[in-house]
Amino acid sequence: MRLSTRLIMLCAGFMISHVSLADELPQRWVSAGGALSEWVSALGAESKLVGVDTTSQHPESLKSLPSIGYQRQLSAEGILSLKPDVLIGTEEMGPPPVLAQIRNAGVPVEMFSAEADLPTLEGTLAHLGRLLGDEAKAAQVFKAYQQQLEALQQQVKQAQAQHTSPGVLLLLGHAGGKPLVAGKDTAADWLLTQAGGHNLATHTGYKTFSVEALAGLNPDVLVFADRSLTGDEARKALMKENPILASLKAAKDGRIYELDPTLLVGGLGPRLPDSLKQLTAEFYPAAPANP
Amino acid sequence: MRTLVKPRPLFIGLSALCLIAIWLSLALGPVSLPLLDTLRAALRLIGVPINGDGLEQAELILGQIRLPRTLLGLAVGGVLALSGVAMQGLFRNPLADPGLVGVSSGASLGAAIAIVGGSAFGGLPDAFGPYLLSICAFLGGLGVTALVYRLGRRNGQTSVAVMLLAGIALTALAGSTVGLFTYLADDATLRTLTFWNLGSLNGASYARLWPLLFVTVAVSLWLPRRASALNALLLGESEANHLGINVEGLKRELVFCTALGVGAAVAAAGMIGFVGLVVPHLVRLLAGPDHRVLLPASVLAGAALLLFADLIARLALAPAEMPIGIVTAFLGAPFFLYLLLRGRH
Numbered sequence: 001m002r003l004s005t006r007l008i009m010l011c012a013g014f015m016i017s018h019v020s021l022a023d024e025l026p027q028r029w030v031s032a033g034g035a036l037s038e039w040v041s042a043l044g045a046e047s048k049l050v051g052v053d054t055t056s057q058h059p060e061s062l063k064s065l066p067s068i069g070y071q072r073q074l075s076a077e078g079i080l081s082l083k084p085d086v087l088i089g090t091e092e093m094g095p096p097p098v099l100a101q102i103r104n105a106g107v108p109v110e111m112f113s114a115e116a117d118l119p120t121l122e123g124t125l126a127h128l129g130r131l132l133g134d135e136a137k138a139a140q141v142f143k144a145y146q147q148q149l150e151a152l153q154q155q156v157k158q159a160q161a162q163h164t165s166p167g168v169l170l171l172l173g174h175a176g177g178k179p180l181v182a183g184k185d186t187a188a189d190w191l192l193t194q195a196g197g198h199n200l201a202t203h204t205g206y207k208t209f210s211v212e213a214l215a216g217l218n219p220d221v222l223v224f225a226d227r228s229l230t231g232d233e234a235r236k237a238l239m240k241e242n243p244i245l246a247s248l249k250a251a252k253d254g255r256i257y258e259l260d261p262t263l264l265v266g267g268l269g270p271r272l273p274d275s276l277k278q279l280t281a282e283f284y285p286a287a288p289a290n291p
Numbered sequence: 292m293r294t295l296v297k298p299r300p301l302f303i304g305l306s307a308l309c310l311i312a313i314w315l316s317l318a319l320g321p322v323s324l325p326l327l328d329t330l331r332a333a334l335r336l337i338g339v340p341i342n343g344d345g346l347e348q349a350e351l352i353l354g355q356i357r358l359p360r361t362l363l364g365l366a367v368g369g370v371l372a373l374s375g376v377a378m379q380g381l382f383r384n385p386l387a388d389p390g391l392v393g394v395s396s397g398a399s400l401g402a403a404i405a406i407v408g409g410s411a412f413g414g415l416p417d418a419f420g421p422y423l424l425s426i427c428a429f430l431g432g433l434g435v436t437a438l439v440y441r442l443g444r445r446n447g448q449t450s451v452a453v454m455l456l457a458g459i460a461l462t463a464l465a466g467s468t469v470g471l472f473t474y475l476a477d478d479a480t481l482r483t484l485t486f487w488n489l490g491s492l493n494g495a496s497y498a499r500l501w502p503l504l505f506v507t508v509a510v511s512l513w514l515p516r517r518a519s520a521l522n523a524l525l526l527g528e529s530e531a532n533h534l535g536i537n538v539e540g541l542k543r544e545l546v547f548c549t550a551l552g553v554g555a556a557v558a559a560a561g562m563i564g565f566v567g568l569v570v571p572h573l574v575r576l577l578a579g580p581d582h583r584v585l586l587p588a589s590v591l592a593g594a595a596l597l598l599f600a601d602l603i604a605r606l607a608l609a610p611a612e613m614p615i616g617i618v619t620a621f622l623g624a625p626f627f628l629y630l631l632l633r634g635r636h
Binding site for chain 1: 320321322323348351352355356357421474477478479482483486491493494495496499605608609610611612614
C-alpha cells in the first residue's frame with residue numbers, strides 16, 4: 001500500500017473516531033444542583049439542559065425548564081421521562097434507591113462535590129468540560145475565576161493592612177421574619193471571611209438568635225439574605241420585624257447590605273466573585289477599589 | 292343489620308377497584324409507554340414467554356420502578372387501614388387512629404435520630420447503612436408503643452383510657468424530642484426530615500419491600516381471625532369477658548399487630564397520614580360495623596386508595612414528585628371534617 005493511501009486512511013480513521021466521540025457526548029442533560037446548572041450555562045451549554053431541580057434558579061431562563069423537584073427527593077420515572085443522556089448533581093442528590101434505578105436504566109449519574117473551595121471547583125469544571133467535550137474552555141473559565149478570586153484576596157489583604165476588619169453578622173430569613181444567624185462551618189461564613197469580614201457569630205450552622213445576643217455583639221456591618229423579598233422591600237421587612245436592629249451600630253451607620261441567598265448553597269458558583277467584590281467594597285468603603 | 296352494600300358485592304367491587312388501581316399504577320407514569328408495550332412487558336414479568344424485542348425500556352420501568360412501587364403501595368395502604376380498624380376496635384372509638392398508641396410519633400423520633408444523627412453512627416457496614424433510617428423508624432415505633440402499652444398495664448389489667456392518655460403524653464414527648472433534633476439539624480437534613488414526614492412511595496426497591504410484604508400478609512391473615520372477638524368488644528370490655536373472650540390477650544394482639552404493621556409501613560414509606568383513620572370509616576359507612584367484613588374490606592380499600600393517591604402524587608407535578616402524605620391528607624382531612632359535622636345533626 002502506498003504511503004499516501006495509508007495517510008488518507010489514517011486521517012479518515014481519525015475523523016471517524018472523532019465523529020463517534022462527539023456522538024457519544026451527552027446531548028440531553030438533567031441537572032440536580034443549582035451551582036452546576038449555572039456552570040453548565042456559563043460554559044455555553046444551557047441549550048443541552050432538558051430539566052433542572054428546584055435549586056437551579058440562575059440564570060433566570062432555567063426556570064422555564066421542566067422541574068424535577070427537590071434534589072434530595074428525585075423521582076426516577078420523572079427524570080427518565082425527559083429522556084436524558086446524563087444526570088448531574090452534587091452528593092446531596094438522592095434518595096439513593098432512585099439514583100440506582102436511574103443508573104439501571106442506562107442513564108449515567110455524574111456526582112460532583114458541593115464543597116466550597118477552589119480545588120473542588122477545578123475538579124468540577126474539568127469534569128463538566130470532559131462531558132461537554134470542551135475541556136480547554138472549562139480550564140480557561142476556571143483560570144479566569146481563580147484570577148478573579150486571587151485579585152480579590154490581594155485587595156482584601158491590602159485593605160486589612162490599613163483598616164481593621166469589620167465585625168459582621170449575616171442574617172438569613174424569609175420576608176424579614178425570625179432571621180437565622182450564620183455561624184461557623186457555613187458557606188456564609190466562608191463568604192464573609194473571603195470578603196474580608198470578621199464573622200462575630202461563634203456557633204456552628206444557621207441558628208436563631210436572641211435579640212439580646214444580637215445587641216450584645218453589636219456588629220459594624222449587617223448582611224442579610226432574604227429568600228422571598230429583595231432590595232428595599234427586604235430591608236424594610238427586616239427592620240420592621242426586628243426593631244432592635246435599628247439600635248445596632250451597623251444600622252446607625254447605614255451599613256446594612258444585601259446578599260443573594262442562592263449564593264449560599266451548592267458550592268462555588270459563577271456569580272460569586274462579583275458578589276464578593278461588592279461585599280469587600282462594602283466592608284472597606286475607605287479602601288481604593290481594585291479594577 | 293341494615294347496610295348499604297351486602298358483603299358479597301362489596302368484596303367483588305373492592306377487588307375490582309384494587310385490580311383497576313394496580314393496572315393504572317403499572318400503566319401510568321411520567322414516562323408514557325404504549326399500552327401494548329405495557330401489556331406485553333407485564334405479561335413477561337409474570338413469566339409468560341413472549342417475544343421481548345424492543346421491550347427493554349418498558350420492562351425496566353415496569354419491573355424496576357412501577358411494580359415495586361405498586362406492591363409497596365398495596366402493602367402500605369392495606370396494613371395502615373387494617374391497623375386503623377384494630378385501633379378503632381380497641382378504643383371503641385371511630386376517631387381512633389394508629390397514631391394513638393404512639394407508633395407514628397415513635398417512628399418519627401427514630402427517623403429523626405437516624406437522619407440527624409446518622410453521620411454520628413459513621414462507618415456503618417455498607418449492607419446496613421442504607422437501611423439505618425428504616426430500622427430506626429421501625430424500632431422507634433415499636434419501642435414507644437411498647438412503652439405506652441406498659442404504662443397502661445396495672446395488676447395484669449390493661450386500661451385503655453390510661454393507654455390513650457399515655458399515648459398522648461408520649462406523643463408530645465417524642466414530638467418535642469424531634470423538635471430538638473430539628474433545631475440541631477442543618478438545612479439539608481431538615482428538608483430530608485420534612486419530606487420523610489410527608490411519606491413517599493418513591494424509590495421503592497425489592498430489598499425494602501419484602502419485610503413489609505411479609506408483615507402485611509401476616510397481619511392481614513391474623514387479625515381477621517379476631518373479628519368475632521372485636522365485635523364482642525364493641526359491646527364493652529366486661530360484656531366481651533362474659534362472652535368468653537380473652538380481652539387482655541386481644542388487646543395485646545391488637546397493639547402488637549398495629550405496632551408491627553404501622554412500624555413496617557412507616558419504615559418503608561415514611562409517614563402517610565389519614566389512611567388509617569379514613570378508610571375504616573369509609574368501609575363502615577358502606578358495610579356496617581361487622582368486623583368480619585370490615586377487616587378484610589379495609590385492607591382492599593386501603594390498598595386501592597393509596598395506589599390512587601400515589602397516581603396523583605407521581606403525575607400531578609411530573610417530572611417532579613409530590614409527597615404522598617400531602618395527597619392523602621388533602622383527601623382525608625375534608626372527609627374527616629365531614630364526619631365530624633355530620634355527627635352533629
